[in-house]
Amino acid sequence: MSGIYIHIPFCKQRCNYxxxxxxxxxxxxxxxxxxxxxxxxxxxxxxxxxVVNTIYFGGGTPSVLTFDEINNIIDAVYxxxxxxxNPEITLEANPDDLTTDYLNNxxxxxxxxxxxxxxxxxDNLLKLMNRRHNSQQAKQCVKDAQNAGFENxxxxxxxxxxxxxxxxxxxxxxxxxxxxxxxxxxxxxTYEQGTKFYDFVKTKKITPAxxxxxxxxxxxxxxxAENNGFEHYEISxxxxxDFYSKHNSSYWMQKPYLGVGPSxxxxxxxxxxxxxxxxxxxxxxxxxxxxxxxxxxxxxxxxYNEYLMTRLRTMWGINLKDIETSxxxxxxxxxQKQLQKLKDSGIVSQNKDIVKLTPKGIFISDLILSDLxxxx
Numbered sequence: 001m002s003g004i005y006i007h008i009p010f011c012k013q014r015c016n017y018x019x020x021x022x023x024x025x026x027x028x029x030x031x032x033x034x035x036x037x038x039x040x041x042x043x044x045x046x047x048x049x050x051v052v053n054t055i056y057f058g059g060g061t062p063s064v065l066t067f068d069e070i071n072n073i074i075d076a077v078y079x080x081x082x083x084x085x086n087p088e089i090t091l092e093a094n095p096d097d098l099t100t101d102y103l104n105n106x107x108x109x110x111x112x113x114x115x116x117x118x119x120x121x122x123d124n125l126l127k128l129m130n131r132r133h134n135s136q137q138a139k140q141c142v143k144d145a146q147n148a149g150f151e152n153x154x155x156x157x158x159x160x161x162x163x164x165x166x167x168x169x170x171x172x173x174x175x176x177x178x179x180x181x182x183x184x185x186x187x188x189x190t191y192e193q194g195t196k197f198y199d200f201v202k203t204k205k206i207t208p209a210x211x212x213x214x215x216x217x218x219x220x221x222x223x224x225a226e227n228n229g230f231e232h233y234e235i236s237x238x239x240x241x242d243f244y245s246k247h248n249s250s251y252w253m254q255k256p257y258l259g260v261g262p263s264x265x266x267x268x269x270x271x272x273x274x275x276x277x278x279x280x281x282x283x284x285x286x287x288x289x290x291x292x293x294x295x296x297x298x299x300x301x302x303x304y305n306e307y308l309m310t311r312l313r314t315m316w317g318i319n320l321k322d323i324e325t326s327x328x329x330x331x332x333x334x335x336q337k338q339l340q341k342l343k344d345s346g347i348v349s350q351n352k353d354i355v356k357l358t359p360k361g362i363f364i365s366d367l368i369l370s371d372l373x374x375x376x
Contacts, residue, residue: 001084002047003054003250004077006036007261008062009279016130016196017158017189021263021277022060028279032261033069035286037076039260042286044080046258046268052077053084054247057111063093067105074110088152088246090115095133098141103148113152114145115185121172125161128206130196142179152243154183159221160214161189162206169217170224177228182243186221187236188214218363233315235362252310272296300327305373312369317356338372 010029011022055077057070065073074089090113091106098116120126121135133141145153155176159169176184191198191208200206209217222232230238234252237245250257251267259266263277273295276282285292298306304327311318324332339355342348347361347368361368 001053001250002050002255003056003247003257004040004052004081005056005058005247005257005259005264006062006073007058007060007259007264007275008065009060009262010064011059011061012064013130013132014196016128016200017191019192019195020060023279025279026064028283029064029069031283032279033065033072035283036073036260039286040073040076040080043258043260043266046266047081047256048268049082050256051084052081053087054250055083055087055089056247057091059092061094061097062091063097063102067102067109070106070109070111088113090154090245090247092117093141094131095137095141098145100144100148103145103150107149112150113154114150115154115156116141116145117156118142118176119156119158120161120164121175122164122168125164128162129158139175139179142181146180151182153181154185154239154245155179155181157184157186158189159186159217160209162209164209164217166213166216166220170220173221173224177224177230183237183239183245184225184230185237188218215363222359231315235313235357235365249314252314253316254307254310271298301374301376303327304331308372309369312355312357312372313365315356317354320353320355335372342368342371 007021009022009032010026011024012026013024014022055074057065057073062070070091077083087110089111091111092115094117098114116138117131118133118138119129119131121138123135126134142153142155157172157176189197189208191201197206201208221238225232225238230240231244232238233244234248237248239245254269256268257266259273259275262275262279262282264275266273273293275293276285282292284290296302304323307322307326308318320332320336323335339348339350342361343350347358347364349356349358357365357368
């Protein structure tokens with residue numbers, strides 16, 4: 001099984017926290033769509049005839065596409081690849097795009113999963129983030145999507161924001177789960193260079209929450225999610241049983257995937273490929289047989305690090321038998337020595353051959369992984 005990711009870089013306005021590749025010049029949308037379709041045709045052998053069971057429209061803001069444009073891209077995927085009988089097809093969307101007319105038309109496409117970027121139910125925080133919607137639209141769009149027939153709905157929230165108290169965060173989570181969603185992705189805010197938020201911090205326009213507050217809000221998140229019957233299956237992701245994101249899970253389980261569009265990444269088990277983060281150069285390259293991507297062949301060390309970094313993020317953890325089979329007994333012994341220190345500190349646990357992060361370890365996962373991976 002494999003997946004296809006389609007990066008739609010267009011946004012009507014830039015969110016102050018976002019560092020993904022995007023452009024507000026929507027005038028290029030038509031040529032971009034024909035270019036994506038051409039790239040799909042050029043890359044139809046990349047997945048080695050593997051059956052595609054997930055298609056994911058990410059961005060940017062994919063909900064700027066009309067349902068005809070979405071259909072055209074999906075038709076191209078079906079014409080170039082072997083598609084599973086019942087694939088998961090996800091569209092990321094902004095709440096203000098999800099009008100009843102848009103949702104009813106979207107139901108006529110093969111899209112069967114929505115990922116809605118709500119981020120907050122607090123109007124002051126939405127304004128601070130430069131989001132286009134308000135709290136009422138956030139709540140209403142989920143209800144409208146359900147009324148249109150979408151059952152598999154994921155939503156995004158951000159915590160650790162300036163002015164976000166623990167009480168407000170708990171209220172936001174209560175509101176979210178009351179909407180009967182099936183999946184939640186919740187991320188701690190980061191201040192990446194090149195974003196407005198980064199500039200706001202540098203100029204002291206905003207003051208980041210301290211680490212203690214972030215940890216408290218993470219604990220609130222996990223507790224409220226558990227109380228609502230959600231499984232914490234990846235560091236930032238929670239779902240009702242059988243509603244895990246199949247597409248994102250394929251990343252964490254080292255399944256091959258093809259990414260098309262500017263800045264999109266691809267992985268075929270042996271190498272990684274990434275497209276240029278420039279829409280003009282991307283369009284020119286695809287349409288003129290030019291270079292628009294770079295490729296890196298993966299070494300055994302790369303594959304080992306990749307396995308640890310992806311699997312340890314999930315509730316499935318790392319399997320020590322997989323380590324021995326794929327990387328050898330000597331590598332396994334070295335890892336076991338490293339893990340013993342972590343187990344003694346209570347930040348990982350082991351049950352037979354499966355090693356997982358404990359609740360104590362999840363919040364400091366980046367530090368744990370930096371200790372475990374091999375640096376050339």
